[in-house]
Amino acid sequence: xxxxxxxxxxxxxxxxxxxxxxxxxxxxxxxxxxxxxxxxxxxxxxxxxxxxxxxxxxxxxxxxxxxxxxxxxxxxxxxxxxxxxxxxxxxxxxxxxxxxxxxxxxxxxxxxxxxxxxxxxxxxxxxxxxxxxxxxxxxxxxxxxxxxxxxxxxxxxxxxxxxxxxxxxxxxxxxxxxxxxxxxxxxxxxxxxxxxxxxxxxxxxxxxxxxxxxxxxxxxxxxxxxxxxxxxxxxxxxxxxxxxxxxxxxxxxxxxxxxxxxxxxxxxxxxxxxxxxxxxxxxxx
Amino acid sequence: xxxxxxxxxxxxxxxxxxxxxxxxxxxxxxxxxxxxxxxxxxxxxxxxxxxxxxxxxxxxxxxxxxxxxxxxxxxxxxxxxxxxxxxxxxxxxxxxxxxxxxxxxxxxxxxxxxxxxxxxxxxxxxxxxxxxxxxxxxxxxxxxxxxxxxxxxxxxxxxxxxxxxxxxxxxxxxxxxxxxxxxxxxxxxxxxxxxxxxxxxxxxxxxxxxxxxxxxxxxxxxxxxxxxxxxxxxxxxxxxxxxxxxxxxxxxxxxxxxxxxxxxxxxxxxxx
Numbered sequence: 001x002x003x004x005x006x007x008x009x010x011x012x013x014x015x016x017x018x019x020x021x022x023x024x025x026x027x028x029x030x031x032x033x034x035x036x037x038x039x040x041x042x043x044x045x046x047x048x049x050x051x052x053x054x055x056x057x058x059x060x061x062x063x064x065x066x067x068x069x070x071x072x073x074x075x076x077x078x079x080x081x082x083x084x085x086x087x088x089x090x091x092x093x094x095x096x097x098x099x100x101x102x103x104x105x106x107x108x109x110x111x112x113x114x115x116x117x118x119x120x121x122x123x124x125x126x127x128x129x130x131x132x133x134x135x136x137x138x139x140x141x142x143x144x145x146x147x148x149x150x151x152x153x154x155x156x157x158x159x160x161x162x163x164x165x166x167x168x169x170x171x172x173x174x175x176x177x178x179x180x181x182x183x184x185x186x187x188x189x190x191x192x193x194x195x196x197x198x199x200x201x202x203x204x205x206x207x208x209x210x211x212x213x214x215x216x217x218x219x220x221x222x223x224x225x226x227x228x229x230x231x232x233x234x235x236x237x238x239x240x241x242x243x244x245x246x247x248x249x250x251x252x253x254x255x256x257x258x259x260x261x262x263x264x265x266x267x268x269x270x271x272x273x274x275x276x277x278x279x280x281x282x283x284x285x
Numbered sequence: 286x287x288x289x290x291x292x293x294x295x296x297x298x299x300x301x302x303x304x305x306x307x308x309x310x311x312x313x314x315x316x317x318x319x320x321x322x323x324x325x326x327x328x329x330x331x332x333x334x335x336x337x338x339x340x341x342x343x344x345x346x347x348x349x350x351x352x353x354x355x356x357x358x359x360x361x362x363x364x365x366x367x368x369x370x371x372x373x374x375x376x377x378x379x380x381x382x383x384x385x386x387x388x389x390x391x392x393x394x395x396x397x398x399x400x401x402x403x404x405x406x407x408x409x410x411x412x413x414x415x416x417x418x419x420x421x422x423x424x425x426x427x428x429x430x431x432x433x434x435x436x437x438x439x440x441x442x443x444x445x446x447x448x449x450x451x452x453x454x455x456x457x458x459x460x461x462x463x464x465x466x467x468x469x470x471x472x473x474x475x476x477x478x479x480x481x482x483x484x485x486x487x488x489x490x491x492x493x494x495x496x497x498x499x500x501x502x503x504x505x506x507x508x509x510x511x512x513x514x515x516x517x518x519x520x521x522x523x524x525x526x527x528x529x530x531x532x533x534x535x536x537x538x539x540x541x542x543x544x545x546x547x548x549x550x551x552x553x554x555x556x557x
Contacts, residue, residue, distance in 0.1 A: 046468025054475045061484040065330075067491055069337045072330075194315035200322040207326045215333040220325065 022122035029129035037134060044135060051138025059084060059146055062210075073214035079242055081150035084210040086166075086234040088143025090173025091206045096136040098128040098178045101185035102199075105192035114282050123277060127185065154242065162241045165256075172258035173233035177202060179262070179269035180228070186269070186276030205230040213239075213247035221247050232261040294391060295399040302370075302403025306411070313411045316361065320416040324357040328424060342488035347427045348515050349486070354420040355511045356483050358413035362405045362442065363449045363506040365483050367474045370401050371453040375466035378457070387549060394541050398450055405446040427515055434516060437523050441510040444530035448505040451537030452477070458541070461548040482508035502533040 037044050062084060066077040075083075104127055107113040116126045156162065184198025191197075205228070213221045213235050225231040225248060235247060240255035306313075328350050335346045344352065361368060374397060377383045386393055420426060429435050456473040460466040478484055480503035487498045487508045498504060509526050512518060518526050 040465040042463060043465040043468035047471055050468060050471035050475055054471070054478075057475065057479045057484060060479070064485055064489060064491065065334055068341055068489065069334060072337070073333050191311055191315075193309055193312040196312065196315040196319045200319045204319065204322045204326060207323060211326075211330050211333075216326075216329045220329070 018122060022125035025121040026125040026129045029126065030132035033129070033132040034134050047133075047135035048138040051135050052142045053138075055088065055139045055142040059142070073212040075212040075214070075244075078150050078153040078155075079244075080210075080212060081146050082154050082242065083212060083234055083238055085143050085145075085147025085150050086169055086173065086238050087206050087209040089140065089147055089170050090233050091177050091202065092136065092140030092143050093170070093174035094177035094181060095202070096133075096140055097174075098181045099136060100131050100133065101128055101181045102195050103127075103130060104185045105188035105195040108189060108192040108280070111282060113280065117280075124182075124273060156241060156243065165237050165241055169234055169237040169258055172237075172262040175262035176229065176233050176258075176265050177205070179265035180205065182269035183272045186272040189276035189280050201228055201230070205233065209233050209235055218248075225250075229261045229265060232258045291391075295395055298391075298396060298399035299403035299406075302400035303407045304403075305400075306404050306407040316412050317415045320357040320360065320412060321419050324354050324416055324420055325423075327356075328353045328420070342486050343517065344486065344488070344515070345427075347425045350420075350424045351426045351428075351515060352482075352486055352511050354417050354424075354426065355514055356507055357416050359409070359442065359445070359507055359510065360483070361408035361412040363445050363481070363510075364401075364405070364408075364453065365449070365474070365477045365481055365506060367453075367470055369404060369450065369453055370397060371457040372466070372470060374454070374457040375460045375470065378460040379464055379466070384552065387552065393549070394454060394538065394545055397454060398447070398538075401450045401453075402443075402446065405450075409442065429514055429516060434513075437527070438510060438514045441513040441527060441530060444527060444534055445506045445510050447534045448502050448530060448537060449477070451534060451541055452502060454541045455537065455544060458544050458548050461551055477503050477506060480504065481506040482511065486511070502537060505530040505533050 059081075062080060063077070065072060066080070070076065072080060104113075107116070107127075107130075116123050116130075119126065151166075180201045181198065184195070184201065187197070188195055205224075208216070208220075208224060209230055213224075213231070221231065224235075231247070236255045237258050239246065240252075246252070246254060331349045331353055332346065335341055335344070335349045339345065341349070360366065364371075374383070377386065383393075386396065389396065417426075429438055453473065456469050457466060459469050463469065480487070480498050480501050482498075482504065487495055487504055489495075490498050499508065509530055513523060513526055
């Protein structure tokens with residue numbers, strides 16, 4: 001059996017080799033979709049600008065709110081912009097890299113999921129790169145601009161720890177959102193019509209964490225900390241940088257836990273994905 | 286085909302539109318869940334704003350919170366973020382299947398309007414009622430007083446759906462020239478979200494931006510129905526609000542007919 005496997009090219013390889021293979025496949029598939037997008041260039045430009053403008057209008061609303069009041073929940077416009085930008089960059093990164101997972105339910109429904117299974121490429125790499133949408137850079141750029149602007153304006157005596165905490169926050173936040181996308185996708189193996197539920201936690205989580213936690217009911221903040229750990233996307237590290245203290249009066253070291261929470265949620269997402277994939281049954285039609 | 290035959294045809298199409306969306310129950314529940322989550326998040330931010338600026342935009346706190354939930358409840362019915370049948374029409378134009386639609390003994394625009402009215406009726410009930418019910422358990426909402434007020438609200442929603450359809454139909458027709466309609470559909474959703482009041486009530490918009498936003502057709506999709514619901518118009522004011530919506534509906538449907546006749550002539554040139 002082992003020989004037959006080797007002959008067919010399906011050797012048992014280490015995890016690293018599989019991961020590198022998956023990454024290479026991801027880049028190849030994504031590159032193919034980028035080329036295909038560029039065929040309709042007008043539409044691509046409109047989509048990228050539209051993605052930018054969509055989120056920019058979102059921020060226009062924040063600006064209008066602060067036109068009517070100097071502070072919201074005790075936070076100024078620049079402080080809120082810092083939260084808005086950090087949450088937006090985290091979601092933008094996750095959305096760009098794995099956002100296409102929300103198409104999974106459609107693939108399960110119409111049976112094209114089978115195509116992904118017969119190719120000698122990790123299914124996760126195929127499912128995430130499927131219909132890769134470069135236009136999503138629009139959203140990411142807009143959030144990055146707001147974040148950059150806010151960082152020049154907020155009243156913070158930047159220490160080395162604070163400066164280091166910003167990239168750690170963005171990467172951890174993106175990983176947490178990516179885990180949420182993945183768990184949502186795994187859920188679609190069973191409930192292939194329910195793709196919209198994950199919007200509650202991705203876009204909804206973004207809408208939540210772009211405002212200060214003081215705006216929301218304590219129970220909602222608790223839920224976003226202990227149940228779906230969206231508070232670790234930006235609230236915890238960002239409030240530390242802003243010198244605002246923890247929204248739930250948790251001990252100080254919790255502010256630095258985002259990478260650990262990101263690792264844990266990614267591990268959970270990996271488990272959910274494998275369980276979902278194993279339980280997949282073709283439509284049989 | 287007489288007027289009555291035509292009416293019967295379009296009514297039948299609308300009923301099929303309703304049934305088509307009613308089939309997806311899990312998807313509907315998933316959507317209700319999402320609307321409710323967003324409603325909570327936005328309602329809390331409005332509460333924070335209105336607690337520092339009471340009576341902002343002419344609303345008291347319960348009215349402002351109700352505005353949020355009306356937005357979530359009407360989001361699908363008036364297809365503010367898309368999700369109506371326009372992307373399907375775009376795809377049919379791109380693939381050429383629209384030629385089949387043009388062979389039908391019905392006006393293309395009215396046919397799609399009928400399917401969209403059926404869809405909207407389902408989304409109003411399926412996606413509108415439950416989030417409002419969930420909200421009423423947690424927040425103090427401002428309800429219409431009396432049957433007449435409810436009636437005016439329903440008429441206003443219906444007109445809002447027609448205006449919404451008329452805009453989306455015009456947008457979809459651009460595919461006859463652009464072929465790929467995804468970009469323009471996104472831009473249309475963008476304008477609809479901002480200028481309907483979905484992002485913030487238009488009465489809160491500053492100066493000329495507010496005046497402009499309230500005059501544009503998108504305000505007919507959420508701002509006007511919400512104000513009718515909240516009883517902000519006194520006496521004949523309601524009639525003026527409804528007339529504003531009806532006016533835009535007529536203008537935009539008319540524009541749709543014009544563009545349609547130009548576009549379909551183009552199909553014939555291409556050979557279908």
